[in-house]
Amino acid sequence: MNEKEIxxxxxxxxLKRGDLVNLGIGLPTxxxxxxxxxxxxxxxxxxxIIGMSALPDPGLAGTDLTDAGGSPIGAxxxxxxxxxxxxxxxxxxxxxxxxxxxxxxxxxxGQLANWMVPxxxxxxxxxxxxxxxxxxxxxxxxxxxxxxxxxxxxxxTLPLTSVRRVDLVVTEMAVIQxxxxxxxxLETAPGVTVDQVVAASEAKLLMPKVPGVxxxxx
Amino acid sequence: xxxxxxxxxxxxQIPDGAVLMIGGFMGAGTPPLLIDExxxxxxxxxxxxxxxxxxxxxxxxxxxDAGLVKKVIASHIxxxxxxxxxxxxxxxxVDLVPQGTLAExxxxxxxxxxxxxxxxxxxxTAGEGKKTVELNGTTYLVEExxxxxxxxxxxxxxxxxxxxxxxxxxxxxxxxxxxxxELVIAEPNEILPVGCIEPDAVVTPHVLVDVIVAxxxxx
Numbered sequence: 001m002n003e004k005e006i007x008x009x010x011x012x013x014x015l016k017r018g019d020l021v022n023l024g025i026g027l028p029t030x031x032x033x034x035x036x037x038x039x040x041x042x043x044x045x046x047x048x049i050i051g052m053s054a055l056p057d058p059g060l061a062g063t064d065l066t067d068a069g070g071s072p073i074g075a076x077x078x079x080x081x082x083x084x085x086x087x088x089x090x091x092x093x094x095x096x097x098x099x100x101x102x103x104x105x106x107x108x109x110g111q112l113a114n115w116m117v118p119x120x121x122x123x124x125x126x127x128x129x130x131x132x133x134x135x136x137x138x139x140x141x142x143x144x145x146x147x148x149x150x151x152x153x154x155x156x157t158l159p160l161t162s163v164r165r166v167d168l169v170v171t172e173m174a175v176i177q178x179x180x181x182x183x184x185x186l187e188t189a190p191g192v193t194v195d196q197v198v199a200a201s202e203a204k205l206l207m208p209k210v211p212g213v214x215x216x217x218x
Numbered sequence: 219x220x221x222x223x224x225x226x227x228x229x230x231q232i233p234d235g236a237v238l239m240i241g242g243f244m245g246a247g248t249p250p251l252l253i254d255e256x257x258x259x260x261x262x263x264x265x266x267x268x269x270x271x272x273x274x275x276x277x278x279x280x281x282x283d284a285g286l287v288k289k290v291i292a293s294h295i296x297x298x299x300x301x302x303x304x305x306x307x308x309x310x311x312v313d314l315v316p317q318g319t320l321a322e323x324x325x326x327x328x329x330x331x332x333x334x335x336x337x338x339x340x341x342x343t344a345g346e347g348k349k350t351v352e353l354n355g356t357t358y359l360v361e362e363x364x365x366x367x368x369x370x371x372x373x374x375x376x377x378x379x380x381x382x383x384x385x386x387x388x389x390x391x392x393x394x395x396x397x398x399x400e401l402v403i404a405e406p407n408e409i410l411p412v413g414c415i416e417p418d419a420v421v422t423p424h425v426l427v428d429v430i431v432a433x434x435x436x437x
Contacts, residue, residue, distance in 0.1 A: 046317065047243040047387045063246060064374070064385040070244025070272065070297070081386045083393045083421075084243075084269070085325045088318030092338065122305070122314075123296020124270075125344065130318035133338045163341035 001216075003172030006189060007141050009034045010170050011100055012217040014139055015041050019097040020090070022046060022131060025069045028100040028141050034217040044096065046127040048087050051079025068127070091127065092134035099135035101128060103142035103169070105156045108203045110165035110178025112140055113158035125161065132162035144171035150202040152176065152183065173197050175214055182206050187214040221380050221428065224435040228403050229255040231429075232368055237265040239324065239366040239395040244270055244297065245277030247388030249372040249405035251431060253277060257284045265289040267324070267366055269317060269391055271298040282310075291364070293317035316344055319361050321394055326363035328397025333362040369399035373422070376406035377413070380427030381420040389421070396422045403429040 001009075008030035015021055015031070017040035023029050032054065035041060044050045045067050052067065053074040061072030090096055105113040112132060115125040132138050145151055152169065169176040174197045175187040185205040188197055190213055198205055229252060232238070242248025248268075256264075257280055264287050271290060272279040281287050282300050289311040295301040304310035315323070322334040335358035339345045349360040371392045374385035382404055384392060396402050404427045 045387070047246070048390050049387050062386075064388040066244065066246040066387050068243070070246060070276075075386070081384075081389060083384075083389050084317070084321040084391050085394055088321050092318055092336070121296075122302060124292060124294040124312075124314040125316050126270075126294035126296075127317040129316040129342065129344060130338045133340075134318075159343045160341065162338075 003143055004030060006172045006216060007143070007170050009217040010175065010214055011139055011141050013215050014168065015039070015098060017041065020044055020050065020095065022091065022096055022099045022135065024099070024101040024128070025067075026102055028102060031100055031141070044087070044090065045073070046087050046091065046131070048083060049075065049079060049081050051076045088127070088130050091130050094134070094136060096131075096135045098137045098139060099131040100139045100141050101131060103140040103151065104146075105151050105153055105158050106140055106166065106169050106178070107153055107156045108182050110183070111156055111163060112138070112161045112166050113156040114161050116159055118159065128161050132166065133164055137168075138164070138166040140166050140169045142169070142171060144173040144197075144200050150200060153202040173200060174211075176205065184208060185211045187212045189214045190216075220378070221430045222378065222409065222432050222435050223429050225251045225255045225405075225431045225433065226259075228252070228429050228431045229259050229261070231401065232256070232261055234262040235264070236261070236368055237366045238267065239369040239399055240266055240268045240278055241369075241371050241390060241392035241395050242268060242272070242277050243387065243390040245272040245279075247372045247384070247390050247392055248272065248277035249370050251433065252370045252403065252405050253280050256281060256286065260284070261286055263288045265291070267291045267364060269320065270294040271301045273297050274300050289313070291315060291320070293320050314344070321391065323361055323364040324391065324394045324398050327365040328394065331363055333360055335359070336361055364398070366395070366399040368401045368403065369395040371396050371402060371404040371422070371427075373404055373406040375408050375410055375415055376404055376427070376430050377410045377415050377424070378430070379412050380404065380424035380430060381415050382406065382422035382427060383415050383419050384421055393421050396426045401429070402427050403431060405431045
């Protein structure tokens with residue numbers, strides 16, 4: 001199992017029946033692969049649909065049914081389509097239960113930077129700022145380090161996506177919960193020690209309880 | 219007077235330097251014939267307000283490729299390396315706006331509102347230089363309404379009066395932009411007799427649409 005798969009399988013355990021969920025492009029999209037088809041979870045794509053499903057059968061891809069990356073998707077019975085104002089009313093207005101996004105940095109205050117690296121990568125924030133500001137629950141799904149450098153750090157050095165504290169960070173090494181007191185190490189991945197997680201993190205990790213072993217969806 | 223026009227005649231009404239709103243999300247719901255005709259007629263110094271600039275060779279990416287655009291107001295340009303290259307070289311001005319904020323600024327522009335208050339972007343670079351308002355304990359950014367000279371709209375169907383209905387995720391910014399421009403040019407996949415789109419299915423009322431382009435139209 002590669003690191004992205006571990007992360008996606010762990011995030012899948014966070015989603016509950018009845019949830020409306022937005023998955024970011026890339027790693028977060030993989031989360032849907034590890035949920036049973038009868039999980040009762042609705043997925044929103046911010047370009048204007050609830051009830052999206054995985055890739056359509058060959059030959060059924062249409063130019064009018066796409067995900068936020070512009071790739072063809074399918075739609076389940078009961079799907080609904082709407083314009084961008086409605087889409088973001090759902091996101092900002094307290095109607096979106098969970099957003100799962102990638103991350104570049106998360107700091108001790110639980111703040112996320114995930115939309116630009118000044119001078120290097122300026123893609124634009126797309127929907128990320130609205131999603132992090134507005135979703136009821138924000139889950140960051142990202143690798144623990146980037147080329148060996150910690151991504152869980154004392155204070156974000158990259159431009160913030162929102163000042164809002166995110167709710168959970170899932171990496172291939174650990175599950176971390178940002179709180180008012182700081183970052184709490186909740187779980188370590190199977191085969192990963194607390195010392196290894198601490199060594200791979202720049203931020204201080206709090207352990208009010210002995211961290212458990214990270215669960216992984218089948 | 220008929221609203222139906224050839225694509226060429228519709229695009230001839232767009233002057234160099236125009237501020238355009240163009241519907242679409244990564245090319246889905248961007249009017250293809252109008253884009254190709256803008257390139258063919260070589261309109262210059264355009265300002266484009268849109269969600270994104272798609273990819274090179276796709277949708278609004280074609281306008282970037284052809285060097286017709288001087289300014290972009292968008293939420294995302296990450297999928298178009300050409301847009302990023304021109305921005306870094308200083309040849310293209312890019313104003314990045316959070317996607318939900320862009321949608322609401324356009325809606326406000328077409329709805330007689332001066333702007334909107336949003337919590338999105340507070341405390342980030344997106345909020346720099348903007349006024350904030352505190353209401354009931356929450357801080358909001360004041361985001362100004364935005365308008366355009368011309369909106370280029372893609373729809374699934376039009377009737378001859380200009381009523382529009384859309385299809386799935388190609389709806390996106392189109393109905394909002396149809397509100398917010400002086401001249402609204404719609405490119406439907408089909409034009410139907412009046413009455414063939416049931417009133418409840420109409421998303422954009424005909425009074426908003428000035429021009430309907432059709433492939434075979436004489437002028």
